[in-house]
Amino acid sequence: MADRILVFYGSYRSDRLGIRLANFIVSELRTRGSDVELIDAKAVGLPMLDRMYKEFPAGTAPPAMEALATKIKAAHAFIFVTGEYNWGMQPGLKNLADHFLEEWYWRPAAVASYSAGRLSGARSSFTWHGTLSEMGMVVVSSTLAVGPIAQTLDANSKPTGELGASLSKAFPRFADDLAWWTEAGRNQRTKKQPPY
Template identity: 25%
Template sequence: MVKNRMQKNIKKNKFNFAIIYGSTRKNRLGIRFVNYLEKQIKLKGHNPYIVDPLKAKLPLLDKRFLEYKKSNVPKNIKKIHNILQKSNAFIVVSAEYNHMPPPALINIFNYYYSEFNRKPSCVCTYSSGDFAGIRVQSPLRAMLSQLGCPPIKFGMFQPNVSNFFNEKSIPSNKKDAEIRFNVFFDELLWYTKKFNS
């Protein structure tokens, strides 16, 4: 009863979710996963915003957002700031590079700070093989905690990403994907509601 009442109250609110993606590689596969998450969040009645380093083309960090004069902030840096600032929660989508997050993903985090504060987050990882990028989850969780956006315990972890999602981001097993999405997203939504109450 209490859980059902909580879920009804959550549905009354529309939240903004930033999906922060880490890959800049050609022929990247994780974007299929990202697009699936975006679609599912929209179906839940919320607003997803993708932060894509390939499109943003952020240079290696020289000056953080707060170090710029307001009139001199480059458009690409300002655009990501605006997305992060208005977001109520964050979903980080990452592959694993030598047990660590991709450099482009870390570079995004290094540009910003207060935008993340006191907002929930979660980690979703993937791989082309069988292990779903599990080793990158711990360093990402540590980084998110340091930024002030504590990660929830759940996430969606996708092995064999190119076989599971086709080029249109349609999963080969829709029921399985939906169940796994709902497990982490319902939890993230619960925390988002609490952080915004």
């Protein structure tokens, strides 16, 4: 059975360069045999958080929220592709993630960050680690940090130049780390269900 991985991307800007990294990750994981889907927060279009999915009576959540909850519950692992806004998280991605809680539990997650500058979204990545842990995920130690994004991936999400070569070299360890934890979680579920 292929690993089912959801790749979350959260920029709402009109000129979105980070989508290059999200598309790169999806393509690379598919090459490795994973069943991958890109979840674009802007396309999903959830409103600013008023009620979490669990706060709706069964069958009454908005259709986009219900569909995404089903996908999250069926996934084996998650990757969060995040830019950095003023040293912090992208609000669109955080808003999407906050609509759910128990649906995330007991699965591994990885963080890939990017920016237009040389710091590669590292401060946002650091913040996401604690947040995802609080939301019940096991966050793998390997991360991807890409910047400047426009000099690393071209408009077709292909690595370019020296920075692109560095990303291509770093990706296998990132993917292997997530795959190891994904397999560990799937195997553990066959032996014992999570305690809550």
